Amino acid sequence: MMExxxxxxxxxxxxxxxxxxxxxxxxxxxxxxxxxxxPRVIRExxxxxxxxxxxxxxxxxxxxxxxxKMVVATYTCDQCGAxxxxxxxxxxxxxxxxxxxxxxxxxxxxGRLYLQTRGSKFxxxxxxxxxxxxxxxxVGNIPRSITVLVEGENTRIxxxxxxxxxxxxxxxxxxxxxRQVVQ
Numbered sequence: 001m002m003e004x005x006x007x008x009x010x011x012x013x014x015x016x017x018x019x020x021x022x023x024x025x026x027x028x029x030x031x032x033x034x035x036x037x038x039p040r041v042i043r044e045x046x047x048x049x050x051x052x053x054x055x056x057x058x059x060x061x062x063x064x065x066x067x068x069k070m071v072v073a074t075y076t077c078d079q080c081g082a083x084x085x086x087x088x089x090x091x092x093x094x095x096x097x098x099x100x101x102x103x104x105x106x107x108x109x110x111g112r113l114y115l116q117t118r119g120s121k122f123x124x125x126x127x128x129x130x131x132x133x134x135x136x137x138x139v140g141n142i143p144r145s146i147t148v149l150v151e152g153e154n155t156r157i158x159x160x161x162x163x164x165x166x167x168x169x170x171x172x173x174x175x176x177x178x179r180q181v182v183q
Contacts, residue, residue, distance in 0.1 A: 064126055069125035078111055082111075091173075124151065128149075
């Protein structure tokens with residue numbers, strides 16, 4: 001509010017102070033594979049499927065609890081009162097510390113940013129572990145499994161033991177720190 005009072009109405013907002021599209025959006029978009037596309041077995045999902053829309057059939061073996069995932073972080077400056085928005089695309093992010101507003105830059109006041117959780121946007125997030133059906137496993141082999149990341153209104157749909165057909169984009173996930181060593 002202080003920023004709106006101090007700035008000229010004709011002036012354009014800096015890119016970091018503009019409202020991100022993720023904050024303004026009030027809908028979720030889901031894709032469904034074409035009806036001609038047959039569901040794949042988990043064993044058939046390979047490197048050629050990376051980045052493509054894939055439909056996979058299997059049994060849900062494990063479901064994590066639903067957790068919040070930050071999509072847009074909103075900060076407020078303690079010196080000038082400007083709001084700064086940081087869209088987040090990865091599972092981890094580095095919070096902003098110094099105010100990037102024009103007022104703090106010209107005055108060299110070194111305003112510090114504080115995270116405003118009420119102004120930030122969160123979505124529901126859940127991890128689901130799927131395993132291939134027992135009839136799809138070759139004799140003497142161990143059933144293969146795949147981790148599915150579920151977001152938004154698709155959370156809490158499947159329970160362990162459910163037979164599901166999941167459509168999504170197959171992507172590798174880079175694990176860092178201790179998780180990389182464990183898996």
